[in-house]
Amino acid sequence: MEEMFSNSEKERLTELIKKVQDKNDELEKHRKKIELQNEKSRQRTIELFGKMIDLKKAKKIISIQNEELEKKNEEINRKRAALENTYVKFRKRTIELFGKMVDLRKAYNIINNQKKEIENQRKQLHELNISKDKFFSIIAHDLKNPIAGFLGLTEVMAQDMNSFTDQEKQEFIELIYKSSKQLHSLLENLLQWSRAQTGRLSYKPRRLNMHALFQENFSLIHANAEVKQIVVEEKVDNDLEVWADVDMVNTILRNLLTNAIKFSNNDSRITVYAEIEGDKVIISVKDEGIGISDEDLDKLFKIGYNKSKVGTANEEGTGLGLILCKEFAKRNGGDVMVDSKLGVGSIFSFSLPRAQQGGEENE
Numbered sequence: 001m002e003e004m005f006s007n008s009e010k011e012r013l014t015e016l017i018k019k020v021q022d023k024n025d026e027l028e029k030h031r032k033k034i035e036l037q038n039e040k041s042r043q044r045t046i047e048l049f050g051k052m053i054d055l056k057k058a059k060k061i062i063s064i065q066n067e068e069l070e071k072k073n074e075e076i077n078r079k080r081a082a083l084e085n086t087y088v089k090f091r092k093r094t095i096e097l098f099g100k101m102v103d104l105r106k107a108y109n110i111i112n113n114q115k116k117e118i119e120n121q122r123k124q125l126h127e128l129n130i131s132k133d134k135f136f137s138i139i140a141h142d143l144k145n146p147i148a149g150f151l152g153l154t155e156v157m158a159q160d161m162n163s164f165t166d167q168e169k170q171e172f173i174e175l176i177y178k179s180s181k182q183l184h185s186l187l188e189n190l191l192q193w194s195r196a197q198t199g200r201l202s203y204k205p206r207r208l209n210m211h212a213l214f215q216e217n218f219s220l221i222h223a224n225a226e227v228k229q230i231v232v233e234e235k236v237d238n239d240l241e242v243w244a245d246v247d248m249v250n251t252i253l254r255n256l257l258t259n260a261i262k263f264s265n266n267d268s269r270i271t272v273y274a275e276i277e278g279d280k281v282i283i284s285v286k287d288e289g290i291g292i293s294d295e296d297l298d299k300l301f302k303i304g305y306n307k308s309k310v311g312t313a314n315e316e317g318t319g320l321g322l323i324l325c326k327e328f329a330k331r332n333g334g335d336v337m338v339d340s341k342l343g344v345g346s347i348f349s350f351s352l353p354r355a356q357q358g359g360e361e362n363e
Helices: 007-141 144-163 166-198 210-227 246-262 321-331
Strands: 205-209 231-235 241-245 269-277 280-286 336-341 345-353
Touching: 144 166, 205 210, 205 246, 210 231, 210 246, 210 269, 241 246, 241 345, 246 269, 246 280, 246 321, 246 345, 321 336, 321 345
Parallel strands: 231 269
Antiparallel strands: 205 241, 269 280, 280 345, 336 345
8 A cells, every 4th residue: 555655745745634634724724713703703693682572571661661651741731731820810810800999999998088088077076076065065155155244234223223433333344354354355256266167257368467466556555554654665676567358366465475475374474476487487475374284285275175264364265365376377387386385385376378579469
């Protein structure tokens, strides 16, 4: 067998076998490598396949979740639409309620104002009733005294006039004069007060010289001051002018002077003076009389509470004088003020608009 091949052929064959063997080895390595790669690929494929399965599951889960999310979105949209509809209705209702609240507030204000007006009217009616009662009380009481005095004096004089001496007759005449004077003052105040209450008192303002008015009124009460030896001193500028109704100012000034004399002690002093404060003139009547207590000060200008007091010489009054002064001063755009101390004296002041220089004021 060995002889069939030469050495060279053997070598070639050996070499070829070796090459084949090497090639087989190489192929085996390559096969193993391929098998390893295939194994890795297979493993990778399995992994990928597992991931694909997981991905499908995930996709399915995501799909299910998306469907649920869409359903939830639809539900949310429905609820949002319902909420918006509810909001619109609520807003509309709120506007309606706000409008009703505004109307209710207006109605409340109207009712409240009406209640206040009714309360004011009730108070005014109460004051009017008090005034009416006081008015009738004055008529019943204050008119009765002087008239009764007249009747008594005239009855005595009519029955036995010839038996009286001249001095007694003079005393009777003085008593009759005193009663008639008191009655005249009462009737005058009652007439002016009733006119003021019913609105029938005319108001005709014009330029008035306060110095001249004082002189005019002082002449009317001069005798009363002399009887009590009271000095009346005037400190009013000759050219001081106010804008007011002459009859009302005369009533104010006359009442304040009369009261000052009435409540002044004998041998005392009354001072009348005026001050200018802006567009107002303040006229004051100061006395050195008995004064007024704090309790009585609060009642001076209330017709239901103010009672006339007897003067230092037993002078009687009506209780209406100061009330008239207050009303007339206010009617002329002013007021009446009082400052008094019991046992020392009083200062009654009233304010009036100052007359403008160089022209006529409008009413």
